[in-house]
Amino acid sequence: MADLRLIDLTVTPAGADRPVVACVDLDVPAGQRVLLVGPSGAGKSTVLRALAGLLEDDVDARGEVLLDGRPARPGEVGLLLQDPLDTVVAATAGRDTAFGPENAGLPREEVWRRVARAHAAARYAAGRDRDVATLSGGERQRLALAGVLAAQPSVLLLDEPTSMLDAPTAAQVRGAVLEAAAGRTLVVVDHDLAGWAPHVDRVLVLGRGGRLVADGAPGRVFAGSRSLLADGLWLPGAQAPAPVDVPAGLLAPQLAVPEAATGGALLTGRGLGLRRRRRSLRPVPPATVLREVDVELAAGSATALTGPSGSGKSSLLAVLAGLARPTGELTAAPGLAGGLAPQPWRWRSRELAARLAWVPQFPEHTFVRATVREEVAATPLALGRAEARGEQLLELLGLAHRADVNPFRLSGGEQRRLALAGALAAGPAVLLADEPSVGQDRGTWAVVAGLLAAAAREGVAVGVSSHDERLLGVLDGPVVALRAGTRVVGAAA
CATH class of the missing domain: 3.40.50.300 (P-loop containing nucleotide triphosphate hydrolases)
Incomplete structure (x- = not known):
C-alpha cells in the first residue's frame, strides 16, 4: 500500500x-x-x-x-x-x-x-x-x-x-x-x-x-x-435533466431528400453481415462481427442500436455510414443517393460527407484541424456550405471558450461533444452517433440529448448506439437490439 x-x-x-x-x-x-x-x-x-x-x-x-x-x-x-x-x-x-x-x-x-x-x-x-x-x-x-x-x-x-x-x-x-x-x-x-x-x-x-x-x-x-x-453531477437517485431546447432550423438537412417529407427510410439494410480482416505479417483469421441484420433508418426518427458490449453496434453504424463493405444489401433511398450508386460503401468521401455524418466511439478519429473552431468548420468548408451553424453548436455544447484549443487537448467528454458538433455543422440528412453521451455531466448530457432529438424533429434520420437508458428514453424511437452480431428477434420497439 x-x-x-x-x-x-x-x-x-x-x-x-x-x-x-x-x-x-x-x-x-x-x-x-x-x-x-x-x-x-x-x-x-x-x-x-x-x-x-x-x-x-x-x-x-x-x-x-x-x-x-x-x-x-x-x-x-x-x-x-x-x-x-x-x-x-x-x-x-x-x-x-x-x-x-x-x-x-x-x-x-x-x-x-x-x-x-x-x-x-x-x-x-x-x-x-x-x-x-x-x-x-x-x-x-x-x-x-x-x-x-x-x-x-x-x-x-x-x-x-x-x-x-x-x-x-x-x-x-x-x-x-x-x-x-x-x-x-x-x-x-x-x-x-x-x-x-x-x-x-x-x-x-x-x-x-x-x-x-x-x-x-x-x-x-x-x-x-x-x-x-x-455543477452537473449525476447524484444517486436524481432524475435526468430535460433535454435543452435547440433553435428551430439549426439542424435542418442541407440536402433536399424527397423521402424525408413522408418520413420514409433513407437507409435500408437487409441481411447485413461484416467480417473484419487485418493485414499482418502472420496469418490472422477474419472476425465475423455482424450476421444477417435487418435495419431501417427513417427520416424524422431516431433509431437506437442496443446490446451488450461487443454485440456489433459500432460495426453496424460503420456499415450504415458507408465506411465498410458488408455482405447482404444496404441501399440508400433514391433521393439520398441523388444519382449515385444506391450502396453507400461505393460513394467517395466527399459524397458521403454531403449526405451522412458519423460520430465514432473514439471521437479523435475524426479530428483533422488544429483548433476546435477550425475542426467544426472543416466539413462545411470542404463542401462549400455555410459555416455559421458551427459557432452556434460550439456555444450550445459549452465549447465556445475552447475554440482556439487543439482538439487533442480537450477532455474526453469535450472531444465527444466536438465530434458531434462537427458532424452536425454541415447539415447531414443522416446522423450516426456512437455512444454520444459517454463522459458527459448532467448539463452537457442535456445538450447532447437535445441535439439528437432536435435533429430527428428536423427530418434527419438518426441512428444512435448507446448503453445509456436515459438517452434512449429521450429518443423514444425504433430499437435494433443486437447480441453477438445478430439482431435479437422481437426486440424492436
Missing part, C-alpha cells in the same frame, strides 16, 4: 490563458478508496495523470506529487487512461496484457499466469489470441484494465473504467476492480456516482475551475446535493 500526496498542484496547458487544475492539495492515505468526480472538463483526468507522473512535457505544471513522501518508481502506479486506444502496445490481446509483467523481467510462466488472472478479473473474455484491432470499444476498455491489473501496482488510478460498458458488465467490472484493489490505494474518476459511492471511503469534487470544492465521505458530500446538481 502507498500514500499519495498532491501539494498545490496547478496545471496550465500550452497556450492556455487559465489552468485546468488550480491549487489542488490532496492526501490519500494508503489503502483508501477514492471517487474523483466533477463536471466535464473540470480537470479530473489531468489530476490522475499528475498522480501517475504522466503529464505532457509542454504543460506548465507546478506543485509536488509524492508517493510515500518521494517520487514514484516505475511500476508502482497503474493508470487506466480514459481512451483505451492510448494504451494499446501489441497486436493481440495476450501480448498487450503481458507488456507490463514482461518489462518487469518476470519469468515467462509468471507472465502468462498474470495475463490469465488479469483477463478474468477485468471480465475480458474475447481470448488472448484475439486481434486487438477487431475488439469493440467496451472490449478494449476491459483489455486496458487487464493490462493495468497484470502489473500489480500498489496504486490504481482508473479513468472512467466502465463508461463504454452495458450496465450488467459495468457492475461486474466494478466488482472486479474493487476485488483487485484490496490492499491497494484506489482513485477512480467516473460520472457514475450511484455505482461507485457504496464502495468508496471518500468522494472528491472538482469544480469547473479545476479547484477542489468538496471532500469527504459520500453521504456528507452528497448532502450538498443542490450545489452539486448545479
